[in-house]
Amino acid sequence: MTLVGQSIEEFRGTVRAWLEANVPTSTDGLAPGELLDVAKRFQAGLYDAGLAGITWPAEFGGQGHTAAEQQALDEQAARFDLPTSPFRIGMGMCGPTLLDLGTPEQKARHIRPLLRGEEIWCQLFSEPGAGSDVASLQARASRDGDAWVVNGQKVWTSGAQWSDFGALLARTDPDVPKHRGLTMFIVDMHSPGVTVRPLRDMTGRAPFNEVYFDDVRLPADAVIGEVDAGWQAAVTMLGHERVSIGGSVRQRTDPLGFAGLVELARDKGCASDPVVRGELAQLYAAERALSLFNTRLQQEAAAGSPPGARGSVAKLAGAMVLWRAVQTAGQVAGPETVAWETDDARAGELATAINATPASSIAGGTNQVQRNIIGERILGLPKEPGSDRDIPFRELKVGTQRRS
Ligand SMILES: Cc1cc2nc3c(=O)[nH]c(=O)nc-3n(C[C@H](O)[C@H](O)[C@H](O)COP(=O)(O)OP(=O)(O)OC[C@H]3O[C@@H](n4cnc5c(N)ncnc54)[C@H](O)[C@@H]3O)c2cc1C
Known part of the structure; x- marks a missing residue:
């Protein structure tokens, strides 16, 4: 075609x-x-x-x-x-x-x-001791001639169970401050030494995993960007992540989308209730404003002007719109959002979507972290104190180093 x-x-x-x-x-x-x-x-x-x-x-x-x-x-x-x-x-x-x-x-x-x-690709950033503060990560990539050897653990890795490659952030120099000694690598998820274990969330599904690296060898050309400049690469990817999450297209049958909730309100006979109509109207306005904002970010990005910190606005707003949808669902479906007949598939899907909503305020950087970024980089508020920014990583009490 x-x-x-x-x-x-x-x-x-x-x-x-x-x-x-x-x-x-x-x-x-x-x-x-x-x-x-x-x-x-x-x-x-x-x-x-x-x-x-x-x-x-x-x-x-x-x-x-x-x-x-x-x-x-x-x-x-x-x-x-x-x-x-x-x-x-x-x-x-x-x-x-x-x-x-x-x-x-x-x-x-x-x-x-x-x-x-x-x-298929996955993102290997978060660790048990490094989520919001991802620069505190401990997975280590050590040089061996031209190649690298990786050891460590990642967690919450979405889709690792079916991934062929991952973008891995690992520490390559522990003797410099935490943001300076990181490198991003392409890792073949089928390499010897990579172990993927599923993690179940409160919906009962297992969308993410823990991933272990035991002496995993990477070739020299696996580095994305420059050696020890992984923080800049991570910031680049996190920027794309926020726009991607904020701008993701809703599925037609999304139980928490405006269209799905209008249909539900009609079926429940409350579509003309003024309170429900008000909730639905506010949800529509929020969804539409977010969609227009995302379109604008996409157009600017395609014209060569990346969104920078405004990606955090899209990500935060996306999570807030979902919470608004949960509130609307509560108005429309009432107790059915928490207890439903086992043969009522639609109510089950709605409850699952509601149970998945808290994750939207965590994945891709929590709402609090997005607010910090917006405060500092868009509103010009004072920076968060960073007393550990100039101390060599090796001396920081983070992750398992806390115990040493
Ligand atoms: C569904 C889902 C999918 C995910 N997929 C991936 C993935 O594919 N790859 C990946 O690498 N990671 C993934 N993650 C991990 C995600 O990026 C982290 O969970 C997130 O960054 C938060 O880190 P944490 O869980 O360690 O919480 P913590 O960083 O320990 O935060 C705990 C609490 O403290 C607050 N907090 C922390 N620091 C600050 C601060 N400076 N100011 C104010 N409040 C603060 C947080 O907002 C939070 O409420 C996923 C998470 C979820 C829920």
């Missing part, structure tokens, strides 16, 4: 027709492995139709279009339930970071398979 020379209207029509013909109608009852196969087939088809990596450079397999085409695609995608969640971290965070900082060889090797869904 060629999309070259299409107007935005024609492009929108092309996208819609393709999605109508190719989005799987139902994935209910499929085992996780079967779901992954469906997702991979769908993503490969999307790529082959010229609809993946819309604004990514054509020389590495992207489409080289503008933010207008991306927006048109997002609008159409919101009408469906795309099975693309396994690719979110690669597409939203690791791929854009590679495009910013990777070598031409890394981009040539990784971008196309990532866009086509052939290779």
Whole structure:
């Protein structure tokens, strides 16, 4: 299929027709492995139709279009339930970071398979002793000739269970202050010495994992950016992460989306209750404002002006909109949001979505951390005191070093 020379209207029509013909109608009852196969087939088809990596450079397999085409695609995608969640971290965070900082060889090797869904990526930053303060991490990458040897533990690694590659942040120099001795690496998740163990959250699902590295060898060309400049690489990726999370397209059947809650209110017979209508109107306004803000960030990013700290506004606002939706759901469904008949699948899905909502205020940096960033970098408030910023990492009482 060629999309070259299409107007935005024609492009929108092309996208819609393709999605109508190719989005799987139902994935209910499929085992996780079967779901992954469906997702991979769908993503490969999307790529082959010229609809993946819309604004990514054509020389590495992207489409080289503008933010207008991306927006048109997002609008159409919101009408469906795309099975693309396994690719979110690669597409939203690791791929854009590679495009910013990777070598031409890394981009040539990784971008196309990532866009086509052939290779899945995860982000290996957080550790048991380093979440908000990720610069305190302890996973160690030591030089061995030209290569590197990694030892340590990561935690909360979303999608590690099906990932082929990870963007790993590790300490390469413990003798300098914590932000200066880090390096970002590409790690092959199938390497000897990588162990992935699932972690269950309060929805009962296991979307994330702990990941252990025992003498995992990485080649010299696995470094993303410069050795010991991993903090700058991490800031680049976290910026992409915030925009990606804040701007993620809602699934059509999202139980906490405006459309889903209106439908629920109609079915419950409370759609004309003025309190419910007020809640729904406020939710609509918040969703719409966030969507317009995200469109603006995307357009600016595509025009070469990355959003910087405003990505934190998108991320924080996304979490706040979800909490507003939970409040609205409570007005509409009442006690059913916490206790429901076992055969009521919709109530079960709503309760699961509500149980997953607290994670939105933690993943990708907590609400408090986003507020700190907004305060310091947008509002010009005084910086948080950082008494440990100039002390060699080796001397800090962080993580397991606290015990030494
Ligand atoms: C669903 C989900 C998916 C995730 N996926 C990934 C992933 O794929 N890869 C990855 O690397 N990580 C992932 N994470 C981890 C996530 O980035 C961290 O959980 C997050 O950064 C918070 O770190 P923490 O859990 O260690 O909490 P802590 O940093 O210990 O924070 C505890 C509390 O203290 C507050 N706090 C901490 N510092 C400050 C401060 N300076 N000012 C004010 N308040 C502060 C926090 O807001 C929080 O309320 C995921 C987390 C979740 C929930």
